[in-house]
Amino acid sequence: MEIVLKKINDEALYVKASGKLDIDSSAEYGTKIKDAIDDVKDLTLDFAEITYVASIGLRVLLELYQQMSKQGSMKLVNVQDPVMNVLKMTGFDKFLSIS
Amino acid sequence: MYFNTVKSKIILISALMLVTLSLLLSFFAYLYLQNGKTLLLRGFSYHISNFAQKINKDIIRIEDNAKDLALQGSMFNKIDKNKQMALYTSINIFNNYPHSLGGGIWFEPYQIDKTKRLYCIYIYRNKNNEVVPDEAFETEDYNYLNKSWYKEIFSEIKEGDDVAWSLPYYEKEGSNTLMVTAGSGIYEDGKLVGISTVDWEIESIIKSVSDMKPTPNSFVLFGDKDHDSIIASNDPYIDNAVLLGKPLKTLSWYNENLKNITYFTYHGKKYIPYVKILDNGMILIINIPKTELFRYLIKHVIILFGVFMLIGLTISILLYVGLKKYIDKPIEKLTEIAHKIGEGDLNTQIQIEKPMEFAKLASTFNNMTNNIKNITKERQRIESELSLAKEIQASSLPNVFPPFPDKNEFDIFAGMEPAKEVGGDFYDFYFIDDENFMFLIADVSGKGVPAALFMMTSKTLINYIAQSGLSPKEIIEVINKRICENNKQGFFITLFAGIVNIKTGKVSFINCGHNPPLVKRSDGKFKYLELDSNIVLGAFDNAQFNITEGHLESGDTIFVYTDGITEAVNASDEQYGEERLLNALNDINSDNVRDSLENIKRDVKDFAQNVAQSDDMTMLMFKYNGKYKSNNKKVYKGIACRENYKYFSEWLAQSSKNLELNQNIVDKLNLISEELYTNIFSYAYANNEGEIEVQLIKDTYNLTIIFADKGIPYNPLEKPDPDVTMPPESRDAGGLGIFIVKNSVDEISYGYLNNTNTLTMKITL
Numbered sequence: 001m002e003i004v005l006k007k008i009n010d011e012a013l014y015v016k017a018s019g020k021l022d023i024d025s026s027a028e029y030g031t032k033i034k035d036a037i038d039d040v041k042d043l044t045l046d047f048a049e050i051t052y053v054a055s056i057g058l059r060v061l062l063e064l065y066q067q068m069s070k071q072g073s074m075k076l077v078n079v080q081d082p083v084m085n086v087l088k089m090t091g092f093d094k095f096l097s098i099s
Numbered sequence: 100m101y102f103n104t105v106k107s108k109i110i111l112i113s114a115l116m117l118v119t120l121s122l123l124l125s126f127f128a129y130l131y132l133q134n135g136k137t138l139l140l141r142g143f144s145y146h147i148s149n150f151a152q153k154i155n156k157d158i159i160r161i162e163d164n165a166k167d168l169a170l171q172g173s174m175f176n177k178i179d180k181n182k183q184m185a186l187y188t189s190i191n192i193f194n195n196y197p198h199s200l201g202g203g204i205w206f207e208p209y210q211i212d213k214t215k216r217l218y219c220i221y222i223y224r225n226k227n228n229e230v231v232p233d234e235a236f237e238t239e240d241y242n243y244l245n246k247s248w249y250k251e252i253f254s255e256i257k258e259g260d261d262v263a264w265s266l267p268y269y270e271k272e273g274s275n276t277l278m279v280t281a282g283s284g285i286y287e288d289g290k291l292v293g294i295s296t297v298d299w300e301i302e303s304i305i306k307s308v309s310d311m312k313p314t315p316n317s318f319v320l321f322g323d324k325d326h327d328s329i330i331a332s333n334d335p336y337i338d339n340a341v342l343l344g345k346p347l348k349t350l351s352w353y354n355e356n357l358k359n360i361t362y363f364t365y366h367g368k369k370y371i372p373y374v375k376i377l378d379n380g381m382i383l384i385i386n387i388p389k390t391e392l393f394r395y396l397i398k399h400v401i402i403l404f405g406v407f408m409l410i411g412l413t414i415s416i417l418l419y420v421g422l423k424k425y426i427d428k429p430i431e432k433l434t435e436i437a438h439k440i441g442e443g444d445l446n447t448q449i450q451i452e453k454p455m456e457f458a459k460l461a462s463t464f465n466n467m468t469n470n471i472k473n474i475t476k477e478r479q480r481i482e483s484e485l486s487l488a489k490e491i492q493a494s495s496l497p498n499v500f501p502p503f504p505d506k507n508e509f510d511i512f513a514g515m516e517p518a519k520e521v522g523g524d525f526y527d528f529y530f531i532d533d534e535n536f537m538f539l540i541a542d543v544s545g546k547g548v549p550a551a552l553f554m555m556t557s558k559t560l561i562n563y564i565a566q567s568g569l570s571p572k573e574i575i576e577v578i579n580k581r582i583c584e585n586n587k588q589g590f591f592i593t594l595f596a597g598i599v600n601i602k603t604g605k606v607s608f609i610n611c612g613h614n615p616p617l618v619k620r621s622d623g624k625f626k627y628l629e630l631d632s633n634i635v636l637g638a639f640d641n642a643q644f645n646i647t648e649g650h651l652e653s654g655d656t657i658f659v660y661t662d663g664i665t666e667a668v669n670a671s672d673e674q675y676g677e678e679r680l681l682n683a684l685n686d687i688n689s690d691n692v693r694d695s696l697e698n699i700k701r702d703v704k705d706f707a708q709n710v711a712q713s714d715d716m717t718m719l720m721f722k723y724n725g726k727y728k729s730n731n732k733k734v735y736k737g738i739a740c741r742e743n744y745k746y747f748s749e750w751l752a753q754s755s756k757n758l759e760l761n762q763n764i765v766d767k768l769n770l771i772s773e774e775l776y777t778n779i780f781s782y783a784y785a786n787n788e789g790e791i792e793v794q795l796i797k798d799t800y801n802l803t804i805i806f807a808d809k810g811i812p813y814n815p816l817e818k819p820d821p822d823v824t825m826p827p828e829s830r831d832a833g834g835l836g837i838f839i840v841k842n843s844v845d846e847i848s849y850g851y852l853n854n855t856n857t858l859t860m861k862i863t864l
Contacts (some may be wrong), residue, residue, distance in 0.1 A: 022773045055777075056777065062827065086770065090839065
């Protein structure tokens with residue numbers, strides 16, 4: 001999985017990845033972001049090229065959300081329909097900021 | 100209402116007892132009073148008679164004394180005129196009459212001695228009770244001839260031994276006490292020449308008469324009736340001294356008393372008189388105030404009556420308390436316990452030791468409770484056995500759906516909704532050879548355990564014979580024969596069976612007295628299919644059966660049911676009926692066999708509302724999909740582990756392409772495959788390696804996905820869904836995988852067979 005982290009400013013981080021958030025790549029995706037958000041208050045996850053999110057991927061999203069809600073905020077952008085379906089199905093759309 | 104209770108009866112009985120006792124005791128008291136009065140009056144009368152008799156006795160003695168003295172006087176006069184001798188004899192006579200106070204013999208002038216005018220012999224009893232002579236009365240100073248008593252007696256005596264009485268008198272020269280004198284005559288040649296006298300001091304008699312006060316305010320009269328003279332009276336309204344010697348009628352009440360009355364009124368008081376006329380003409384009257392006479396008696400009776408009443412009251416209270424204790428209380432206790440038992444408390448025992456009848460009733464009650472307890476226990480045991488039997492029966496029917504996930508040519512779903520009792524409905528299906536699939540529905544006549552047992556045997560028998568390689572006609576005939584052989588109880592079975600060649604669609608239908616099936620063909624509407632109906636199974640062992648043959652096209656659906664469906668009734672006693680069933684089937688907006696049957700089940704339940712189901716409701720739906728196409732099926736077999744996931748992923752992508760699945764389906768397929776593959780190697784094999792087989796089967800309507808593994812038996816469908824409405828802070832992401840799977844597919848089922856977990860899913864295309 002290709003994961004690109006871009007620092008917008010001192011407090012804002014932009015992450016863009018392509019592929020699936022499945023058993024192979026979720027852990028990598030989560031670890032890389034977690035390592036980079038210690039001082040981040042504004043986290044943006046670009047899902048434009050994420051084709052699907054499995055439950056293990058949801059777990060990573062929940063962990064990121066729980067951490068970010070303590071120190072700032074997190075938002076998902078460019079979420080594709082199949083992924084959106086899963087987020088709705090599992091009630092994640094209720095608390096995740098999605099645009 | 101209250102008056103019908105035992106308590107009120109007890110009060111009534113006690114009250115009646117009280118009234119009865121009161122009346123009875125009052126009556127007794129009345130009798131006692133009357134009797135007491137009579138006794139009292141009689142007692143007084145007797146007492147007074149005794150008294151009068153005693154006085155009479157004295158009177159007679161004194162009269163006798165006078166007569167003896169007169170005889171002595173006669174002898175003295177006639178024979179010797181020896182005064183010393185006469186004195187001596189007179190003293191002797193007097194000694195015989197101790198009550199006589201004094202007395203003498205008196206002669207007319209010059210009768211004894213021509214020189215002596217007065218001649219008498221007088222003796223009296225002195226203070227020492229000695230009889231001594233007294234010569235003082237022979238003097239002219241005394242001159243007995245002028246004394247009233249002498250004159251009176253002398254004039255009253257007529258002849259023989261007449262005795263006359265003088266009036267009471269005081270004599271200053273004598274004893275100076277009130278006296279009367281009795282006298283008898285002394286005769287010479289028939290001529291009265293003198294008299295004898297005996298003095299009777301009556302003051303003591305008057306005193307004893309006066310003392311005779313039976314009650315404080317009673318008073319007496321002692322009078323001389325012959326001389327019409329009052330001797331003594333203590334009439335409280337007149338001075339005693341004034342009365343002496345007065346005529347008797349001075350006392351106004353005197354005349355009244357002689358009229359033999361029971362009482363008279365004097366100065367406003369009622370008196371009861373007792374009148375006694377004595378032998379010498381004297382009269383004794385005792386008057387007793389009526390109130391005083393009976394006062395003590397009445398007082399006595401009142402006390403007695405009070406005691407009686409108290410006894411009556413006590414008896415009534417004891418009766419009430421006793422009845423209450425021995426009847427009312429036990430009844431209350433029994434009622435309370437009966438109520439408890441009625442509410443299901445069978446452990447309650449009644450303890451009543453007395454009275455015996457209630458103790459017996461209580462022990463009967465306890466026995467009854469114990470019996471009920473035992474019966475209940477027994478019934479519970481039977482009920483639990485029956486419910487177990489029902490479970491066994493239900494589980495003997497195929498209940499894993501889809502039963503042949505790898506067979507794509509048909510869909511089948513069936514269900515039995517058992518009534519409260521075990522029944523005789525059943526369905527079954529199986530391949531009788533590689534290509535021919537048989538499904539059947541049947542209903543054994545009767546209900547209960549016998550029908551259920553017959554059903555179990557029949558089901559096994561049919562299965563066995565159906566797989567013996569015979570033709571459909573032969574199959575059904577052999578089945579019938581075999582059922583007849585073992586049917587001593589006269590059971591019969593209605594049955595509908597279909598045998599479908601799943602490759603060609605060729606079908607054979609057999610209907611043995613069963614409800615007609617509903618069939619949906621290319622026009623898309625269910626219709627009742629009228630077939631040649633055969634006789635029920637189990638009736639005649641040589642029965643012939645007609646088989647209807649036909650051909651099924653892709654999408655043809657057959658629905659069969661038992662009469663429990665059409666004969667379900669609602670509160671108005673209407674039957675669900677064939678018409679409703681037909682309409683309900685045609686209203687169903689789904690091709691899915693499971694959905695269809697669930698819909699029918701719901702519709703029947705909505706119709707029946709709360710009316711209890713009286714018969715098993717059994718349904719089976721068979722849908723023919725069409726011929727088997729090998730290129731519509733993809734199978735992956737491999738070892739599940741983290742490293743191999745990418746190969747599986749590749750196979751999945753390739754298969755999706757080959758099966759020409761659209762992107763929407765591919766997304767879902769990828770999602771669920773990922774979750775299930777992960778689960779298998781993470782949990783089923785606990786991060787170890789293990790076999791995995793995945794099949795993708797595409798037909799006209801569905802994509803069927805089957806995941807099989809040989810790991811730990813685990814039914815993921817039993818896991819409760821995570822709460823997706825929980826706030827993110829308290830959420831954990833566990834359990835989401837299977838939740839996503841369940842929500843991504845249209846149908847999912849789990850089975851465990853031959854050490855294999857099989858999860859079968861369908862996605863409608």
